[in-house]
Amino acid sequence: MAEYAANGETPEVLFWVGCAGSFDQRAQKITRAFTQILDKVGIKFAILGKEEMCTGDPARRAGNEFLFQMMAYNNIATLNGYGIKKVVTICPHCFNIFKNEYPALGGNYEVMHHTTFLQQLINDGKVKLKDGGAFKGKKITYHDSCYLGRGNGIYEAPREVLQAFDTELIEMKRCRSNGMCCGAGGAQMFKEEEPGATRINFERAEQALETGATIIAANCPFCTTMLTDGVKNKEKEDSVKVMDIAEMVAMSI
Amino acid sequence: MHLVQQILFIILAVTAIYLFSKKVIEMRRNILLGRDEDLNDNKGQRWKNMVLLALGQKKMFKRPTPAILHLFVYAGFIIINVEILEIFLDGALGMHRLFAPMLGGLYAFLIGFFEILAALVLIGCVIFLIRRNITKVKRLTMKELDGWPRNDANLILVTEVILMSLFLIMNTADQALQGQVGAEHYSTTDPFWITAHFKNIFSGLSVPALIAIERVCWWLHIIGVFAFLNYLPYSKHFHILLAFPNAYYSKLMPQGEMKNMPVIQNEVLYMMEPDKAPPTPTEPAEHKNFGAKDVTDLSWKNLLDAYSCTECGRCTSVCPANMTGKKLSPRKIMMDTRDRLEEVGNNINTNKEFKPDGKQLINDYITVEELRACTSCQACVEECPVMIDPLSIIIQLRRSLVMDDSNAPQEWNLMFGNIENNMAPWKFSSDDRDAWVNG
Known part of the structure; x- marks a missing residue:
């Protein structure tokens, strides 16, 4: 600047x-x-x-x-x-x-x-996704971050971007305003979780894996980290990738 | 005989209304012990929220089964109150079914309609009892409800079942009495929709016996109503009234937004730009805690929230911390806040003013471990049908822990230090902030 x-x-x-x-x-x-x-x-x-x-x-x-x-x-x-x-x-x-x-x-x-x-760049035609790009036919699920979703009511824009790919979007049981936190918010990212039965990111990653999706799309760097750890915990990191929507778009133009 | 009943009724009604008003005024005083907060902006939106959320129960319908059952009970409760008006006037004026001659055919229609509602309330409450005690819906059987909260819930449901049963038995006896010799003051109406079909169960009974049944039900019903009215303020059931103001005064800003603390904003401003500080140091204001340690440090809206909570546990059932076995439960935050507020209120009742009792909301009611588990994800806020905001209380208590008591986990202290020194929560040099460009 x-x-x-x-x-x-x-x-x-x-x-x-x-x-x-x-x-x-x-x-x-x-x-x-x-x-x-x-x-x-x-x-x-x-x-x-x-x-x-x-x-x-x-x-x-x-x-x-x-x-x-x-x-x-x-x-x-x-x-x-x-x-x-x-x-x-x-x-x-x-x-x-x-x-x-x-x-x-x-x-x-x-x-x-x-x-x-x-989403606006795609709608305005400024970003054109390649036909049959890297995600063609893949099953994708989308994780609403708390501060984009519930915090500010933005549920549709990220989904519209995902729909621009030639893919199948499968919602988790808990999505949109009922979406579940990845466990990082409220400064939890910077400390160990309080004692409990399991970790929040393990729970959320399991919910994402239940959809059978091979890509978990996220919109937040903290969610991406948390969900990646959760997928690793289930030893699914070879078959399931956690990706930010920007990474998916960058791979398809 | 009529006169005796009339006098008894008036004494009962005046006492019930007096005691109820006294308790409500006391609750209002307790709520106003909270910090002042102006929530009178944007009245149009506020009325809309009240109509949609409290009257229209918009958020309840996220979970259709309890929503429909709740609608039965709620609609029944509100609409049957019209009939309570007649019962009240009958009692006060020593009449019987005052509106029957005035309304003609419409009267039986209305009573028939009320009977259907009463039956739906009855069915709704019985299913609610089953959900709580037999099928044991998880959020309704959690440990934090042990003791009084569970008894309170069951007592409310059983009372409503009894009241509705009395109302229906009373009408059945009335139907059986109509047109009989010796019961001339039971005015004849068209058949009531439900009870007319059951009047034969009383066919063997004499007129005085029927009158006794009708009178006993009438009295027990109205005594029950007055007793229930006075039970409300001591119970979670008070939500039926406070849901309305609570929806009206609910947060209008985006859920993600946290309230600003102008005191600290100014402190930072005067530190950075000393020339903007007030020229003569103002008298040091009476020490106010940063954030909240006790209920009196919270905003009055937080306290209204606490009195509005009906302990349904929707918040806790979606809380990521609670779901994964942490101690935090947003419902318990609200219950603790109310319990502490009642304790402070009783202290004031006894001592004329608050006499320090060595207790506070943090530690004595809500533990640090609970507060530390919150991810500020706002799922509890989103879920609450009556717009309670447990997160607001959690954050204010956290502020007090960190700023008044310097009580933070070691990792957070490191994070604070990093932000202060490296401008990032991790220990990276701010010189490397743009190093990703070379990656």
């Missing part, structure tokens, strides 16, 4: 990569897949790079409001400093913070989750 600013240019959209997308090796693949699509379509986008910071989501949900407010203050100062209007992100937690929680603190942006963004 600093480069755009130095040249006096404005990007069409700021891509908010998020911590997982920046540092987690698995999630980096989602980041690269999404930027490949953006490059292919020819969208002028920027990233904040080293200036990007955690939105503060895990701190806020763990109860550390003070740390959240510090992160929010700094991020909003950076974004407003560059005059950012439009943000796209590959993480529903970042999306929720931008859409719902930064406005009260002076950060007002048009924000899109990457699945909605991809």
